[in-house]
Amino acid sequence: MDLVIRRAQLVTEPHGKLQDIGIEDGRIVAIAPHLDTAAEAFDAGGRLACGGLIETHIHLDKARLLEVCPAETTRQISPVHYVAGFKPQITEEDVYRRAEITLREAIAHGTTRMRTHVEVDPGIGMRGFDGVRALVAQYRWAIDLQLCVFPQEGLINYPGTDALLVEALRRGADVIGAAPRYDTDHPGQIRRIFELAREFDVDIDMHLDVGNTPEDMDIHLVCDLTEQYRLGGRVTVGHMTKLSLLPPDRVAAIARRLADVGVNVAVLPATDLYLMGRERDHDVRRGVADANFLVEHGVNCSISSNNVLNPATPYGDCSLIRMANLQANVLQIARPEQLRECFAMVTERSARILNLRDYGIAVGNPADVVIIDGTSPEQAVSEIRHPLAVFKRGRRTVTRPAARLHDPA
Structure with a gap:
């Protein structure tokens, strides 16, 4: 595998049941709770992952x-x-x-x-x-x-x-x-x-x-x-x-x-x-x-x-x-x-x-994946949660750092 997106919350999975997404040659090749591979990794940190x-x-x-x-x-x-x-x-x-x-x-x-x-x-x-x-x-x-x-x-x-x-x-x-x-x-x-x-x-x-x-x-x-x-x-x-x-x-x-x-x-x-x-x-x-x-x-x-x-x-x-x-x-x-x-x-x-037959996070589909700074579709919509990372055919195209508070204490 070329890349693994780790600890992703998929729309189709119960809250808290995180999955790894394995990507090779621009396509999703595996989805499992843990993929044992030394491939480059992106840690979703429990955040929502969806198709682009x-x-x-x-x-x-x-x-x-x-x-x-x-x-x-x-x-x-x-x-x-x-x-x-x-x-x-x-x-x-x-x-x-x-x-x-x-x-x-x-x-x-x-x-x-x-x-x-x-x-x-x-x-x-x-x-x-x-x-x-x-x-x-x-x-x-x-x-x-x-x-x-x-x-x-x-x-x-x-x-x-x-x-x-x-x-x-x-x-x-x-x-x-x-x-x-x-x-x-x-x-x-x-x-x-x-x-x-x-x-x-x-x-x-x-x-x-x-x-x-x-x-x-x-x-x-x-x-x-x-x-x-x-x-x-x-x-x-x-x-x-x-x-x-x-x-x-x-x-x-x-x-x-x-x-x-x-x-x-x-x-x-x-x-x-x-x-x-x-x-x-x-x-x-x-x-x-x-x-x-x-x-x-x-x-x-x-x-x-x-x-x-x-x-x-x-x-x-x-x-x-x-x-x-x-x-x-x-x-x-x-x-x-x-x-x-x-x-x-x-x-x-x-x-x-758009009559797309290859959309979504599923084995065999193009690895178009968005990591959203939230844990559910409902939260994404109600709180306008932004994408933190975007992948197109397995290649990272967007990075948006999460906001940090610099507490003087």
């Missing part, structure tokens, strides 16, 4: 845009249309620089796999795509990066966008996305995206059903097409803020349909808290979908960052554990099993969204 954290929905190409276009000042804002005016100024080099800083922050917070959305349209061309794609090979030592291309400002109503989506898919984009809210023909965009997914055999990841009223939801068509195209497990919808405006019985009915056809949901609490309810000056709605409720009704969900330091979300540190804590706060989650589900939504459940 997974970011399922972020926009690296639009991260840190506050440097270019400052936050809007009015109560009513439209970040998509606002940013559109700055697109001609954005260069491939600028996208690369801002995306790289953000990617490094995510890596430092324990993320080892990521799906980033990248928009293409005649306003930005392929500059955003090329700027982010350059990071895929450069940072493979620390993170596996998927690119999801999508039409942010419309598809049917924005001539030239379709051809750019096709070009990106031909150049290796991993996933096709959508944002029908900004199209004059919601069904037309959705149907075209499903056609492209079938043509290029890629997964689908849409921005869906964002709004201050629950009418005219597109999720029903998405479910129908998922069933028609037999894409169960390969379709994800992000945001879904309109679910927060419906009574539990109606959400439960939609959840059962999502579960039956295999549509995942990515909940994005930071952005949705910032953007929803802005038409009100008091008693402001939260606008965040209840991922725990959806999971209880059979839906696979993730919790993700979406935007970082841009007009749609003017803050963020790329910490998925902090994002899970935010979701728990907003939805008033407190029971240990619920907090454990929130943790699963940045680990195992996120892996299912």
